[in-house]
Amino acid sequence: METRKKILTSFLLLAVLSVSAQPIVENRKGNLRTQGNLAGGYLFSQKAAGAYLTGDFDLFLDEQVSFTGSGWYGFKVSDNATGLIRNHSIFSGFNYHPVKKGRWDPFIGLSPGLGIAELKYADSEGISQSTIGLAPLISGEIGCNYYVGSVFNLFVKARGVTGQARGDAPTPTRLDEIKITAGLGWNLRLWK
Amino acid sequence: MFYGHLLSFKQPDMRILIFLLALLQFSLAEAQNTFEKQGGNFSLGMRSTVSAFSHGEKNVGYGAGGQFRIQLTDRINTEWFLDVLSTNIENKAQRMDYHVGWSVMYYLIDPRAFTRKVTPYVVAGHCFDFTKISINGNNGDAQSRFSSAVQAGVGFHYNITPKLDLSPQVQYMLHLGKDLHAHVTDEGVELEEHARAGWEGHLLFNLSMNYKFAQLWKPGKKS
Numbered sequence: 001m002e003t004r005k006k007i008l009t010s011f012l013l014l015a016v017l018s019v020s021a022q023p024i025v026e027n028r029k030g031n032l033r034t035q036g037n038l039a040g041g042y043l044f045s046q047k048a049a050g051a052y053l054t055g056d057f058d059l060f061l062d063e064q065v066s067f068t069g070s071g072w073y074g075f076k077v078s079d080n081a082t083g084l085i086r087n088h089s090i091f092s093g094f095n096y097h098p099v100k101k102g103r104w105d106p107f108i109g110l111s112p113g114l115g116i117a118e119l120k121y122a123d124s125e126g127i128s129q130s131t132i133g134l135a136p137l138i139s140g141e142i143g144c145n146y147y148v149g150s151v152f153n154l155f156v157k158a159r160g161v162t163g164q165a166r167g168d169a170p171t172p173t174r175l176d177e178i179k180i181t182a183g184l185g186w187n188l189r190l191w192k
Numbered sequence: 193m194f195y196g197h198l199l200s201f202k203q204p205d206m207r208i209l210i211f212l213l214a215l216l217q218f219s220l221a222e223a224q225n226t227f228e229k230q231g232g233n234f235s236l237g238m239r240s241t242v243s244a245f246s247h248g249e250k251n252v253g254y255g256a257g258g259q260f261r262i263q264l265t266d267r268i269n270t271e272w273f274l275d276v277l278s279t280n281i282e283n284k285a286q287r288m289d290y291h292v293g294w295s296v297m298y299y300l301i302d303p304r305a306f307t308r309k310v311t312p313y314v315v316a317g318h319c320f321d322f323t324k325i326s327i328n329g330n331n332g333d334a335q336s337r338f339s340s341a342v343q344a345g346v347g348f349h350y351n352i353t354p355k356l357d358l359s360p361q362v363q364y365m366l367h368l369g370k371d372l373h374a375h376v377t378d379e380g381v382e383l384e385e386h387a388r389a390g391w392e393g394h395l396l397f398n399l400s401m402n403y404k405f406a407q408l409w410k411p412g413k414k415s
Contacts, residue, residue: 065356065403092258093238094401096352110358110401112240112256123329136256136276138240163254164280170328172280 024103024147025187028060033145033153035185043077045174046084051075054181058107059190063100068093068111068141070159072179081128084173086118089161091139105145105153113137115175117165133165135175147187156182227305232409233263237359237402243277243289244395253279253287253394261297261402265411269297271315277394284381285327285374289394291365293319295343306354306404315361316344323367325374327381335383339369341393355404366393 025031034057041050056070074087093111115135120128143157159179166172237260243253257275264270277289295317303311319341326334347361371386 061403061405062353062355064353067403094356094403096356110238110240110399112238114256136241136254136278138242138254138256163256164278166278166280166286166328168329168332171283172286 025150025189026101027192028063028066028097028100028105030189030191031060032188032190033058033060033066033155033185034188035155035183037181037183039072039179039181041177041179043084043087044176044178046077048077048084050077050087050177050179052179052181054179058095060097064097066095066097066107066109068095068109070111080120082120082122084117084165084175085120085130087175087177088116089113089137089175091137091141091159093139095141103147105147106142107144108140108142110140111159113139113161115161115163115165117167117173117175119165119167119169119173121169121171123170129168131167131169133167133169133173135163135165137161137163137175145185151187153185153187154183155185156180227307229411230263230266230303230305231411232407233261233269233404234406234408235261235263235402235404237261237400239273239275239398239400241275241277241399242397243279244397251279251281251287253277253289255289257291259400259402262408266303267299269299269313271295271297271317273319281325281374281381282376283328284376285325285332285383287323287325287374290322291319291341292321293317293341293343297347303349306349306351306357309351310348311351311357312346312348314344314346315363316342318342319365321367323372325372325383327374327383333383335372335385337370337372337385339367341365341367343396345396347398349402357402359398359400359402361398361400363396363398364393365396 036055039052039054053073058066058068060066069092072089077084091111091113095107095109097107115137117133119133120130139161141159146154161177163175164172238258241255255275255277259271259273261271272294274292279287295315297313297315300312321341322338324336343363343365345363349357349359351357375382375384
């Protein structure tokens with residue numbers, strides 16, 4: 001049993017050391033960091049959790065600046081007869097990466113977007129109507145990448161969103177939310 | 193003769209002379225710090241906008257959009273923008289404003305190739321806009337109009353790097369032509385169109401992040 005523990009510990013240590021020994025992206029300029037993932041969110045006005053299929057990219061224009069874009073496909077928010085049913089969005093902007101080199105890559109950015117919300121409401125006849133509301137969104141994000149090697153990275157990021165959608169509904173629906181995602185991303189060199 | 197005249201300076205004259213010499217030395221030191229000329233810079237950026245009030249109504253609108261900038265000289269930049277604003281009018285109607293326009297920015301201090309952390313500026317320009325106000329509800333009344341507007345304000349670049357800036361800006365946008373607004377009463381909402389817009393418009397707060405992608409032409413180095 002003791003021997004097995006030692007072997008397991010040795011393998012674990014070897015795995016950690018080998019990860020650290022892998023070469024990482026030396027020059028970020030020209031590098032595309034991308035990922036596709038499941039993500040969660042919390043809608044403040046609805047007091048409800050959101051679930052998303054999301055994809056995003058960071059295209060490094062220089063060592064400290066990336067052009068970023070992301071898309072969020074929202075799964076059903078709630079089973080309520082009225083209110084916000086689905087909440088999709090796209091964002092685009094720039095991220096600033098204060099640490100130029102190394103495995104750790106914290107970042108912060110401003111990336112406004114457009115929300116596409118599916119809303120249901122009851123009119124005077126009590127019938128639930130469905131409508132699509134488009135909404136300009138104010139948004140920023142903060143996060144950190146960890147470059148495991150030249151191909152993979154681990155990341156965690158949080159995005160704050162504010163805005164309102166209405167469509168044909170009698171009252172607007174707030175889309176204030178924090179979205180969080182984490183996982184494994186890819187690095188792709190596009191130019192040197 | 194000259195030295196004799198110099199020696200005959202009174203105390204206040206000497207102070208002026210020393211001040212002028214110090215100014216000359218400062219100017220020479222400034223001249224030695226040469227920076228690349230900035231004419232031709234092409235930037236792209238995304239903007240978030242908050243409209244503090246619209247046409248005298250205390251309703252807050254939220255907007256998003258983008259812009260590009262083409263810098264003409266070290267001190268003069270131009271901004272070409274497109275944005276969309278959504279304003280909830282007292283939970284009874286919704287106003288959508290779409291703007292496409294341009295502004296000229298004048299830097300109040302020499303940006304020194306944006307190596308200074310802060311570059312304040314004044315900005316003024318013109319835009320075309322489309323406004324649509326719709327009363328809430330499935331069969332709510334709606335009216336729209338095209339018009340143009342002028343805008344002016346102040347802002348500053350916070351130069352995170354010489355190529356990347358965060359730019360807070362506040363502008364007053366004055367609509368020209370017809371005024372369209374929702375008149376909210378206890379009985380309901382009425383959409384009204386007036387021949388003259390008057391002095392009412394939006395107070396817009398913009399926050400944008402911009403990156404200088406390229407220099408479209410090379411104006412040469414400062415001598």
